[in-house]
Amino acid sequence: MVTPLIGSSTADPIPVPATDGKTHIVYELLLTNTLPGDVTVDSLTALSGDRRLLTLAGANLAYWTRALGNSGTPTNHIPSGGSAMIWLDVTLDTGMQPPAEIDHSVALTVAKPIPGLVEGNLTQMIAPVQVQARKPMSIAPPLDGPNWLDGNGCCDTTAHRMAANPINGKIYLAERFAIDYVQLTPDFRLFNGDPTKLESYPYFGAPIHAVADGKVIAVLDNLPEQVASKTPSGLPLDQYGGNYIVQDIGDGNFAFYAHLKTASITVKPGDGLKTGQQIATLGNTGNTDAPHLHFHLMDGPDPLASNGLPFIINKFRLDQRVVSQSGLDTLFSGQPAPLQPGFAARDQSEVSPLVLDIMNYSVGQ
Numbered sequence: 001m002v003t004p005l006i007g008s009s010t011a012d013p014i015p016v017p018a019t020d021g022k023t024h025i026v027y028e029l030l031l032t033n034t035l036p037g038d039v040t041v042d043s044l045t046a047l048s049g050d051r052r053l054l055t056l057a058g059a060n061l062a063y064w065t066r067a068l069g070n071s072g073t074p075t076n077h078i079p080s081g082g083s084a085m086i087w088l089d090v091t092l093d094t095g096m097q098p099p100a101e102i103d104h105s106v107a108l109t110v111a112k113p114i115p116g117l118v119e120g121n122l123t124q125m126i127a128p129v130q131v132q133a134r135k136p137m138s139i140a141p142p143l144d145g146p147n148w149l150d151g152n153g154c155c156d157t158t159a160h161r162m163a164a165n166p167i168n169g170k171i172y173l174a175e176r177f178a179i180d181y182v183q184l185t186p187d188f189r190l191f192n193g194d195p196t197k198l199e200s201y202p203y204f205g206a207p208i209h210a211v212a213d214g215k216v217i218a219v220l221d222n223l224p225e226q227v228a229s230k231t232p233s234g235l236p237l238d239q240y241g242g243n244y245i246v247q248d249i250g251d252g253n254f255a256f257y258a259h260l261k262t263a264s265i266t267v268k269p270g271d272g273l274k275t276g277q278q279i280a281t282l283g284n285t286g287n288t289d290a291p292h293l294h295f296h297l298m299d300g301p302d303p304l305a306s307n308g309l310p311f312i313i314n315k316f317r318l319d320q321r322v323v324s325q326s327g328l329d330t331l332f333s334g335q336p337a338p339l340q341p342g343f344a345a346r347d348q349s350e351v352s353p354l355v356l357d358i359m360n361y362s363v364g365q
Helices: 058-063 326-332
Strands: 005-009 023-033 039-048 051-057 065-067 070-074 083-092 101-110 121-130 137-139 148-151 165-167 170-172 179-183 207-209 214-220 243-250 253-260 278-281 293-298 311-313 316-321 346-348 357-360
Touching (some): 005 121, 023 121
Parallel strands (some): 137 311
Antiparallel strands (some): 039 051, 065 070, 065 083, 148 179, 148 357, 179 293, 253 293
């Protein structure tokens, strides 16, 4: 069979349990249209044998799909010779065993059929994915105290989740599970006073702790604080993370702590860290428009030329959730975050935070 689309997964996924009580299998498919005309992907179904795990169709499929080079526009159309990436989040209910392999059936509309070879409407199989049996790394929280908001985290179409970076001739998704941590005030605001002043953000300078035992691999600590509420421009690639620490925490996991406060880092390459040890304070250096800690795990020591790995946090309390991603914009206007009505706070252990979660990291510490 002549198949209009060719493609593969960017990485073999590792299932991770999350605060919604489900197990998430998070990965991406990179597809290329080999035909002389456009192709529309009408639907995609993720399959384990005969079991349907996920179906995306129409506008919902477009929501999760971007043409390479146009990350801001949802689309399910792939031009001749063009490539697109589909971000997938296959979720399993509690107790369901993750499959060893996931295959994908795509239904297509072909703009220029080829008589005898390619019909105008067809269904093809593509990009089988091996699901790793490996477990996600369990870590301690990198911060302490209440009201830490998971911004830009997994698994919706956040800036981190959708960051497919072409580095040294290859696409990497280092930020697949990355979190931007900000601490909300008791009335769930981001700042008090002038948003351009770092002192308006009460959590600026908050202590940052090692999430596990392990050796420091790299440190950068010579970049200045940025003006809050302003997005910097013209930064070279090696300054996007601001001041940072990379730590080898074992089993192929490397922790990345970024945007650290200038001159606050207390460790150096080669130092062996202990879980909970203070290593720096929260800053506003690099590519940032408000003080925050960018944190992620990756499969190599390079913060960009690596693939993001899932992680679970050993113990915390889930206190609240912001109602939607658009609700995060409210914070930058100085207003309280809109919260999910009737949310039931609960203790959590050995699960991954999700975007919009508001957590208390003092529990059990």
